[in-house]
Amino acid sequence: MLKRGMAAVAALALASSGAAAQETVKIGLVLPMTGQQASTGKQIEAAVKLYQAQHGNMVAGKKIEVILKDDTTVPDVTKRLATELVTNDKVAFLAGFGITPSAMSTAPVATQAKVPEIVMAAGTSSITEASPFIARTSFTLAQSSVPMAEWAFKNGIKKVVTLVSDYGPGIDAEKSFSDKFKADGGTIVENLRIPMRSPDFSPVLQKVADAKPDALFVFVPSGTGAQFVKQFVERGLDKSGVKLIATGDVTDDDQLNGMGDAVVGVINAHNYSANHNSALNKSFVEGFKKANSGMRPNFMAVGGYDGMHLIYEALKKTNGDTDGTKLMTAIKGMAWESPRGPISIDPDTRDIVQNIYIRKVQKVDGELYNVEFDTIANVKDPVKAAKK
Amino acid sequence: MKAADSLARRARWRWPEIVFWLLALAAIAAPAGKHLILNEIAILALFALSLDLILGYAGIISLGHAAFFGFGAYAAGLICKYATADPVLGLLLAMLLSAMLGLLTSLLVLRGSDLTRLMVTLGMALVLHEIANALPQWTGGADGLQGMAVGPLLGRFDFDLFGRTAYGYSIVTLFVLFVLARRIVKSPFGVSLMAIRRNSLRASALGVPVNRRLIAVYALGAAYAGAAGALLAQTTAYVSLDVLEFNRSADVLLTLIIGGTGWLYGGIVGAFVFKVLQDLLSSGAPQFWLFWLGLFLVVLALVGRDRLHGLVRRAMP
Numbered sequence: 001m002l003k004r005g006m007a008a009v010a011a012l013a014l015a016s017s018g019a020a021a022q023e024t025v026k027i028g029l030v031l032p033m034t035g036q037q038a039s040t041g042k043q044i045e046a047a048v049k050l051y052q053a054q055h056g057n058m059v060a061g062k063k064i065e066v067i068l069k070d071d072t073t074v075p076d077v078t079k080r081l082a083t084e085l086v087t088n089d090k091v092a093f094l095a096g097f098g099i100t101p102s103a104m105s106t107a108p109v110a111t112q113a114k115v116p117e118i119v120m121a122a123g124t125s126s127i128t129e130a131s132p133f134i135a136r137t138s139f140t141l142a143q144s145s146v147p148m149a150e151w152a153f154k155n156g157i158k159k160v161v162t163l164v165s166d167y168g169p170g171i172d173a174e175k176s177f178s179d180k181f182k183a184d185g186g187t188i189v190e191n192l193r194i195p196m197r198s199p200d201f202s203p204v205l206q207k208v209a210d211a212k213p214d215a216l217f218v219f220v221p222s223g224t225g226a227q228f229v230k231q232f233v234e235r236g237l238d239k240s241g242v243k244l245i246a247t248g249d250v251t252d253d254d255q256l257n258g259m260g261d262a263v264v265g266v267i268n269a270h271n272y273s274a275n276h277n278s279a280l281n282k283s284f285v286e287g288f289k290k291a292n293s294g295m296r297p298n299f300m301a302v303g304g305y306d307g308m309h310l311i312y313e314a315l316k317k318t319n320g321d322t323d324g325t326k327l328m329t330a331i332k333g334m335a336w337e338s339p340r341g342p343i344s345i346d347p348d349t350r351d352i353v354q355n356i357y358i359r360k361v362q363k364v365d366g367e368l369y370n371v372e373f374d375t376i377a378n379v380k381d382p383v384k385a386a387k388k
Numbered sequence: 389m390k391a392a393d394s395l396a397r398r399a400r401w402r403w404p405e406i407v408f409w410l411l412a413l414a415a416i417a418a419p420a421g422k423h424l425i426l427n428e429i430a431i432l433a434l435f436a437l438s439l440d441l442i443l444g445y446a447g448i449i450s451l452g453h454a455a456f457f458g459f460g461a462y463a464a465g466l467i468c469k470y471a472t473a474d475p476v477l478g479l480l481l482a483m484l485l486s487a488m489l490g491l492l493t494s495l496l497v498l499r500g501s502d503l504t505r506l507m508v509t510l511g512m513a514l515v516l517h518e519i520a521n522a523l524p525q526w527t528g529g530a531d532g533l534q535g536m537a538v539g540p541l542l543g544r545f546d547f548d549l550f551g552r553t554a555y556g557y558s559i560v561t562l563f564v565l566f567v568l569a570r571r572i573v574k575s576p577f578g579v580s581l582m583a584i585r586r587n588s589l590r591a592s593a594l595g596v597p598v599n600r601r602l603i604a605v606y607a608l609g610a611a612y613a614g615a616a617g618a619l620l621a622q623t624t625a626y627v628s629l630d631v632l633e634f635n636r637s638a639d640v641l642l643t644l645i646i647g648g649t650g651w652l653y654g655g656i657v658g659a660f661v662f663k664v665l666q667d668l669l670s671s672g673a674p675q676f677w678l679f680w681l682g683l684f685l686v687v688l689a690l691v692g693r694d695r696l697h698g699l700v701r702r703a704m705p
Contacts, residue, residue, distance in 0.1 A: 031674075034675075034677070034678050035635075041674075042675075045674075070670045070674035070675075070677065072670075074635075075532060075626065075628040076428075076620060076624045076628070077428075079624050080424045080425065080427075080428060080624075083424055083550075083551070084424055087420065087421070087424075087549060087550050100530065100532075101626075101628035101630065104531060104532050105532065105628065130534070166521070167521065167530045168524070168529050168530030168531050169530070171524075
């Protein structure tokens, strides 16, 4: 089955290697523009546009054309669109992928057609293992929850209750945090889970209040963060001495400012803050806000921006050659300065290596930001690192 | 004799129908490029057809039809992984299992009125979704079921990247099941279903065993929905929790409403219109296509769906 598919693709590549096809390099950007994860799609699309506005659309003498498709947050649609982009539009890259199942369902297409799949958002560790043609520019959940555990233990937190949304990424966050925290010598008092839909936090918060831990570790998908923090404060838990620690999804830059003063003081670990102090980030945030009527870029946007950078640089390295295997060789080990700080692509796992920042929500010039105060440098995906 | 004649006349094939099926089957040999979306249309059409059997003919209203679709998809996925890689055998087994699920759950659905049925069907889909979410060792949970290596169709045709085999497989399955459904609804059994839909009290007074008929058609609808789910799983070699989402149930209802209920071609027409519109609109404006789709639905309702349907239905009853 694989062989025949590959032969077909090879024949196709031969047929399309005419002069006209060589002047444009197409990138198939498959994103959830509608459906549950529409905000992810919006952020990444804006970042991709910004990157092109800043860096032009010519690389190595070729014109870059981005074809945007909406997968409506449905994985089988993602796969169909990606396959059509490969077979009909003959794209040189597949990029985007808002949720893990979308990235996973497309993996066989990338392998079969030998087209690099640049994952700009989805965060489950195993994605990069699904195909040798996948590289990631976002983050893995363990990447932010393990450093959070490490930091917490070092800073005098010994007893923790975890609270996560009951779905794949939530369970990942719970496991990686708990394992690390226990290995360091801390105690996990209880692992609590809440349903994804219409979560009511009051019963679990009561349990937290009864358990009296040093800190409560939280992972909920970004939209739910505000609701959670509000209930946390309403129940007076912030004054009971229970520290709130989280992954940065909870205090997503996209929504942080609307969450109100209740979130001030939440400590969290993540790869990107719009408040990151570097010249590159300042110009990124400014350009992003200007082009999108004031919308603040979040960690999804930076994943999209860096994904485009990876594509541009890979093409420069191959001198415009769009052979998938050569592009993947170029991608492996690439290192550059991103708006989030220094990052690189691990040559072994094709996953991102990046700094994880410990941040505290604070008011800066009247707006809420995640202010970085500690850095854990060059964090590899802990799940894959542990396998070795 | 007269009744038999009238049944036979209703069951006769008209030429527009024959042309339609010839075109649909001929599309297998069309130049590569559109087979993937055609495959999706065929699967949605089969799914809508299954809903039409229970809603359009028997009048059982369901907001959770994705339960059977998703169940069939997971069944086919697991059968492929652990039992047999042969797609046709997998499809038949998935249909059988879905029919059994339909048989079991029909007991719940038959109790109560339309509103109760809405709640019960909706609830069942939610329960199955949660079960699939809670068993990651079997279903892959939120990451989706991976590692399906679907064997070649009939031992000869590999599933290719362009979707030609996938479309051929789906359209032939749709055709076979359509012919079967057509025979069923035009038989005395089908006529008795329509009598139940119009007035179940009167039907039972006439000696129609109402409950048994409803159970039978519900199980049949479940088997058809399971077949659609199995086709999706086998042709994409992937199953995610999404197959059990409420959106699926809502989309299929919408598809059927666009195409028209109580008419076997309704699901097919609806699926075609829905998917083609979605594809055209969303590649034109990936952010705003839902707006245009909504506008289309409003206009469709204002212009009078029945008038449009009347034109087509005269040709293809």
